[in-house]
Amino acid sequence: MPLGEKPAYLRVAEDLRAQIADGTLPPHTRLPSQATIRAAYGVSDTVALEARKVLMAEGLVEGRSGSGTYVREQPVPRAIRRSGFRMLGGCTPFRQEQTDERVRGTWEGDSEREEAEPGIAARLRVEPGDPVMCTRYVFRAGSEATMLSTSWEPLRLTGRTPVVLPEHGPLAGRGVVERMAAIDITVDNVVEHVGARPALADEARLLGGLPGHPVLVISRTYQAGGLPVETADVIVPADRFRIAYHLPVR
Known part of the structure; x- marks a missing residue:
């Protein structure tokens, strides 16, 4: 293959991708079968299969058990806002947005005592196995789950408080x-x-x-x-949301 020439499966995937983008293959339409792709492009079964795999990995199509492969409807990304300004009522930026009447947000969270695994211990600067309070959240807008959050706090600070x-x-x-202010700890920055x-x-x-679909991960401490x-991992579906930062200029 000459230098710079695309493999056949990528050329097929590119053409199918263009048909999805211009509406020739609209959402919920069944993708041409492997045999149809093979005949239309004059390629082998292996090339046709690899082209379909590329589109699936890109999130443009999805397989439906016993039915075939269909074009996915692509959501319009919405913003989840992060702010460097003081939040109303002491809420976190995520929780404040969830209370916006236009969002109709709710959340649920469960806490349990755990031992810090090495990665979390390093982020909290405690020893692996030290006790931490782990809280897992699911945030929703209406009935749609919009993000997940798992936080860890060292019990050497908050235990018995x-x-x-x-x-x-x-x-x-x-x-x-x-x-933290209630137990005389002044939080002065977040990374x-x-x-x-x-x-x-x-x-x-x-x-x-x-x-396998991409998610954004905000690791916050x-x-x-x-x-x-406190350290936390916030998980956001990358195809549905963008993270928008609003920071003060000093």
Whole structure:
């Protein structure tokens, strides 16, 4: 193959992708069968199969058991807003958006004591196996699950205090900053790292997607004088949402 020439399966995938983009193959239309692709493009079964795999990996088509492969309806991405400004009522940015009347948001969360695995221990600067309070959230807009969040707080800070459970007690749901202030810990900064990866099976099940489809991962850590007091992973479907940051200029 000459340098720079595309493999046959990519050329076929590119043409099918263009048909999806221009509406020749609209959403919910069955993708041409492997035999049809083979005949139309003069390629082998292997090339036809690989072209279909490319479109599936890109999230443009989906397989339906016993029925075939169909063009997926592509959602219009919506914004999940992050802000560097003080949140109303001590809420986190995500929780504040969930309370917006236009969003009709709800959330549910469960907490349980766990031992810090090495990766989380490193983020919290504790020893692996140290006790942490782990809280898992599902956020919804109407009936649609929009994001997942798992947070960990070191029990050496919150254990035996009224704020040990983020969703119970006098400051339930008030956010990390306000809860930590109640035990004389002043949170003064937050660090976020944003990345992407394929969705895990459990994440896809909760978010209504397919395993392997891309998700955005926000790894967030609240700190007080350089001491991590909470770290969390926020999972957002990349095909449905964009993360919008609103930061003050000093």
